[in-house]
Amino acid sequence: MAGIRDTIDTKGRRLPPVSRRSLLVGATAAGGLALAWSVWPRDYRPNLTAAPDEHVFNAFLKIGDDGHISAIVPQCEMGQGVTTLLPQIMADELGADWRTVAVETAPINALYTNTLVVDEDSAAFMPRTGVPDFVADVRSWARREWAVRHAVMLTANSSSVRMFEAPCRDAAAQARALLMMAAARRWDADWQQCDTQDGFVTLGARKLSFGELAAAAALLELPAEPVYRASSADPLYGKDLTRLDLPAKVDGSANYAGDIRLPDMVYAAIRQGPFGATRLKRIDRKAGLASPGVLSVVEHERWVAAVARNWWAANRALDRFAPEFETGGTPISSDGIDRALAAALKGDGSRIARKGDVEDAMAGRERIAADYLVAPALHAPIETRTATAAPSGDRLRVWVATQAPAQCRDAIARATGLSPAAVTLFPMMAGGSFDACLDHSVAVQAAIIARQVKRPVQLCWSRAEEIMRDMPRAPARAKMTATLNAAGGIDALVARIAVPSTNHEVRARLFDGTPADVAQRDAAGRVDAAAVEGAGGVYAIPHRAVDHCPADIGLPTARWRGNADSYTAFFTECFVDEMAARAGADALSYRMAMLGQAPLLARCLLTATSLGGWEGGLAGTAQGLACHSMRGSHIALMATARASDKGLQVEQLVAVVDAGRLVNPAIARQQVEGGLIFGLAAAVGATTDYEGGLATARKLHQIGLPRLSQTPQILIEFIDSDRDPGGIGEIGVPVVAPAVANAMFAATGRRIRRLPLSAHPL
Amino acid sequence: MTKFSVNDRPVEYRMDPETPLLWALRDASNLTGTKYGCGTGDCGACTVDIDGEAIRSCLVTIAECEGRFVTTIEGLSRDRSHPVQQAWVAEQVPQCGFCQSGMVMTAAALLRKNSNPGDAEIDAAMTNICRCGTYPRIRAAIRLAGRVLRGEERIAAAPPPGIRPEDAARAIPALRPPPGR
Numbered sequence: 046m047a048g049i050r051d052t053i054d055t056k057g058r059r060l061p062p063v064s065r066r067s068l069l070v071g072a073t074a075a076g077g078l079a080l081a082w083s084v085w086p087r088d089y090r091p092n093l094t095a096a097p098d099e100h101v102f103n104a105f106l107k108i109g110d111d112g113h114i115s116a117i118v119p120q121c122e123m124g125q126g127v128t129t130l131l132p133q134i135m136a137d138e139l140g141a142d143w144r145t146v147a148v149e150t151a152p153i154n155a156l157y158t159n160t161l162v163v164d165e166d167s168a169a170f171m172p173r174t175g176v177p178d179f180v181a182d183v184r185s186w187a188r189r190e191w192a193v194r195h196a197v198m199l200t201a202n203s204s205s206v207r208m209f210e211a212p213c214r215d216a217a218a219q220a221r222a223l224l225m226m227a228a229a230r231r232w233d234a235d236w237q238q239c240d241t242q243d244g245f246v247t248l249g250a251r252k253l254s255f256g257e258l259a260a261a262a263a264l265l266e267l268p269a270e271p272v273y274r275a276s277s278a279d280p281l282y283g284k285d286l287t288r289l290d291l292p293a294k295v296d297g298s299a300n301y302a303g304d305i306r307l308p309d310m311v312y313a314a315i316r317q318g319p320f321g322a323t324r325l326k327r328i329d330r331k332a333g334l335a336s337p338g339v340l341s342v343v344e345h346e347r348w349v350a351a352v353a354r355n356w357w358a359a360n361r362a363l364d365r366f367a368p369e370f371e372t373g374g375t376p377i378s379s380d381g382i383d384r385a386l387a388a389a390l391k392g393d394g395s396r397i398a399r400k401g402d403v404e405d406a407m408a409g410r411e412r413i414a415a416d417y418l419v420a421p422a423l424h425a426p427i428e429t430r431t432a433t434a435a436p437s438g439d440r441l442r443v444w445v446a447t448q449a450p451a452q453c454r455d456a457i458a459r460a461t462g463l464s465p466a467a468v469t470l471f472p473m474m475a476g477g478s479f480d481a482c483l484d485h486s487v488a489v490q491a492a493i494i495a496r497q498v499k500r501p502v503q504l505c506w507s508r509a510e511e512i513m514r515d516m517p518r519a520p521a522r523a524k525m526t527a528t529l530n531a532a533g534g535i536d537a538l539v540a541r542i543a544v545p546s547t548n549h550e551v552r553a554r555l556f557d558g559t560p561a562d563v564a565q566r567d568a569a570g571r572v573d574a575a576a577v578e579g580a581g582g583v584y585a586i587p588h589r590a591v592d593h594c595p596a597d598i599g600l601p602t603a604r605w606r607g608n609a610d611s612y613t614a615f616f617t618e619c620f621v622d623e624m625a626a627r628a629g630a631d632a633l634s635y636r637m638a639m640l641g642q643a644p645l646l647a648r649c650l651l652t653a654t655s656l657g658g659w660e661g662g663l664a665g666t667a668q669g670l671a672c673h674s675m676r677g678s679h680i681a682l683m684a685t686a687r688a689s690d691k692g693l694q695v696e697q698l699v700a701v702v703d704a705g706r707l708v709n710p711a712i713a714r715q716q717v718e719g720g721l722i723f724g725l726a727a728a729v730g731a732t733t734d735y736e737g738g739l740a741t742a743r744k745l746h747q748i749g750l751p752r753l754s755q756t757p758q759i760l761i762e763f764i765d766s767d768r769d770p771g772g773i774g775e776i777g778v779p780v781v782a783p784a785v786a787n788a789m790f791a792a793t794g795r796r797i798r799r800l801p802l803s804a805h806p807l
Numbered sequence: 808m809t810k811f812s813v814n815d816r817p818v819e820y821r822m823d824p825e826t827p828l829l830w831a832l833r834d835a836s837n838l839t840g841t842k843y844g845c846g847t848g849d850c851g852a853c854t855v856d857i858d859g860e861a862i863r864s865c866l867v868t869i870a871e872c873e874g875r876f877v878t879t880i881e882g883l884s885r886d887r888s889h890p891v892q893q894a895w896v897a898e899q900v901p902q903c904g905f906c907q908s909g910m911v912m913t914a915a916a917l918l919r920k921n922s923n924p925g926d927a928e929i930d931a932a933m934t935n936i937c938r939c940g941t942y943p944r945i946r947a948a949i950r951l952a953g954r955v956l957r958g959e960e961r962i963a964a965a966p967p968p969g970i971r972p973e974d975a976a977r978a979i980p981a982l983r984p985p986p987g988r
Contacts, residue, residue, distance in 0.1 A: 113982065124901075145979060243980065256981070291899065296892060297841070355831075357829075427905045474903070476906075721940065746847070752935075754934075756943060759943050
């Protein structure tokens with residue numbers, strides 16, 4: 046159980062190396078930070094619990110006397126397979142037998158900080174153009190230090206493998222070195238001559254199992270330098286291993302937050318008012334409490350919850366409580382949202398990115414422009430927001446799926462007046478999410494209810510609440526303007542994008558506990574570079590500019606699978622297609638001509654069109670293209686789609702992806718498939734209108750999600766690559782809508798410049 | 808009024824007879840494999856087998872189940888051995904997994920009636936919603952399960968639950984039996 050010696054690398058990984066000395070110099074240059082550095086906490090120790098026959102090697106690994114290996118996963122499993130991927134990396138480096146690997150969810154600890162996502166997010170959020178380098182360095186260092194201090198264990202931005210591959214490999218290399226040292230002592234040999242394979246330390250013909258060595262190994266001191274395992278003849282890395290979570294997901298035994306059962310537990314249902322500055326005005330207590338099976342009611346400034354012996358009885362009682370809410374200000378509506386977007390587009394924007402000189406290049410030349418409009422996109426996971434909370438004295442245990450566990454715990458502590466240390470969070474698997482689990486309302490509500498009724502409570506939002514209270518991916522409106530060169534190629538391109546400043550809102554909600562309506566108001570008008578991420582594009586266009594026009598739509602917005610790229614790719618890829626058609630050029634060669642500096646994406650595009658049988662984009666072919674790069678990955682998609690009597694029919698999607706080396710190709714394929722279908726849903730639906738501050742949709746069938754019968758043929762190919770892994774969770778999403786819209790143009794000669802595509806009469 | 812059989816065991820629910828079966832299963836019987844996703848029959852995450860039919864358990868009351876035979880995902884097999892469960896793992900169908908109990912139950916009911924369904928029949932039967940996008944694999948897994956049911960193929964993709972440590976140690980050299988046994 047001993048052998049705890051981990052310290053965090055606050056420099057962050059996979060980033061330009063910055064020595065502590067240069068940090069100090071930089072800090073002093075920035076003024077006054079040097080002192081702060083010396084008092085900031087530098088060391089964090091693992092806070093893992095070990096069974097009596099288990100030994101903690103570091104924050105990522107425990108090994109049992111029986112030989113089992115517990116891999117600690119500091120990310121939320123929401124379907125992306127992270128509870129297989131990170132253990133697979135560790136087992137590979139360790140030389141373990143895959144059948145001995147078990148998975149545990151990490152407790153909250155600064156050792157698991159996702160510095161990568163914090164850094165990426167901040168870079169987009171706060172463009173560094175014009176900031177001297179050393180100052181930028183200090184900022185990124187300070188940002189990472191801040192993230193570590195707050196244990197920002199975010200699961201987001203397709204970053205799980207990109208962030209944790211190196212720490213997992215290091216953790217496994219540490220444990221492996223210690224096991225080999227323990228074996229070498231027994232054999233009186235040089236530990237560096239040892240190797241590991243299939244759960245054994247070997248030296249020539251001698252071998253000892255990890256289980257026999259674990260107790261002694263965990264007490265040894267680490268070598269000064271890390272020693273990595275030489276490449277194995279049969280590496281686990283890169284293998285199509287079956288996901289570890291599958292058996293439990295086919296027999297109903299996989300537990301989500303709503304599957305927790307505790308003695309004396311009761312069930313709660315909740316009703317919340319419209320978006321905006323809403324407060325609960327009145328309820329009919331008498332009628333509600335007379336509802337069969339109801340035990341009690343909990344009233345909160347912004348919501349009311351009924352508590353009963355089963356969830357259905359609680360939810361039924363809510364109708365009888367007949368809650369009335371009062372909302373200040375103008376109620377949010379779809380018309381109001383559209384007006385706000387249009388107004389923002391006309392107003393001043395902030396230039397987020399520039400290359401060349403667009404004004405000069407466009408002066409005195411014909412400008413071609415097109416407007417695009419994208420509706421809000423709902424997360425709509427099948428699991429509605431659910432949390433279980435159990436009070437005991439002045440402590441509280443909470444079971445919930447969260448993509449930011451420390452912030453979830455802190456939000457619960459703030460709302461209940463407990464200290465964060467008094468709140469124990471059990472991170473559960475998410476039944477979907479798509480970034481919905483970055484919101485912690487349900488955990489906070491469950492905590493408040495449980496404290497009030499003084500017994501364990503399970504709170505589950507109804508589907509109607511889930512749709513109405515979901516903070517969607519922002520709606521957006523864009524004006525794309527281009528001037529062309531003599532050959533019809535794009536000489537200058539300006540993308541002006543009106544969209545809310547989502548990332549300011551998300552930060553305020555997540556880190557400061559700001560209510561959604563307040564965060565929305567505070568964010569209004571602020572520049573948010575991440576809100577137009579992906580609009581810069583990969584094409585070699587001599588003059589380019591991207592503007593963010595902050596839109597105050599009233600509706601709180603959130604992160605979502607694919608984030609801004611999900612609309613910026615639609616704008617760019619549709620507009621480029623329009624320019625190609627205008628030039629009378631083949632959409633493939635038109636793109637290829639601009640991809641000279643993006644060989645990886647060019648290769649994806651060539652492979653996809655050759656696999657899919659690209660017919661030159663001629664009218665009547667019903668084929669459309671789109672390509673995009675994000676999070677270190679590249680994708681090209683060829684879609685075949687037509688208008689039929691049943692509406693829009695997407696017949697085939699052929700995708701080629703370069704995501705660097707793949708830890709587990711089977712999971713990568715699953716993720717791209719899932720991303721494409723998620724993108725398809727957003728192309729044809731996954732949205733709602735708003736009226737009177739509420740979503741007009743209440744039921745799942747009203748939001749237009751595709752079913753099996755609407756699923757096209759999907760063909761996916763990965764490019765072999767030794768590059769560091771790119772993100773895989775989101776890459777499938779952004780290309781679907783533009784490829785389908787472009788295919789519809791080829792089929793019908795009509796441009797659809799809005800999402801969802803089905804909203805347009807066909 | 809509310810006496811019926813769940814997973815081959817007789818039960819009587821002392822609940823409001825209007826309670827949807829879903830909530831009796833989840834909150835009274837703790838059979839939590841059956842999931843709530845919408846309560847309106849749209850998503851199919853709550854699908855169970857009632858007398859051989861795949862039924863959305865959020866849409867039937869426990870009164871309507873009187874005298875009938877209900878099978879939930881927990882009762883489909885004792886050891887994940889049902890061909891649909893095995894095929895689901897072999898084809899790596901689940902992602903987040905939340906809708907999958909309902910998918911498995913729907914597919915099992917389809918294949919019981921027709922072990923060789925065509926595309927149109929699969930499309931018509933599988934109206935459940937999956938947000939992760941497992942649809943293409945569901946098609947493939949149903950075909951694989953069909954081949955197993957027809958005796959054309961065998962699969963052993965998912966291990967049974969509850970393997971004893973002693974047995975695991977016998978099968979895997981790197982594992983040792985627990986001490987004291």
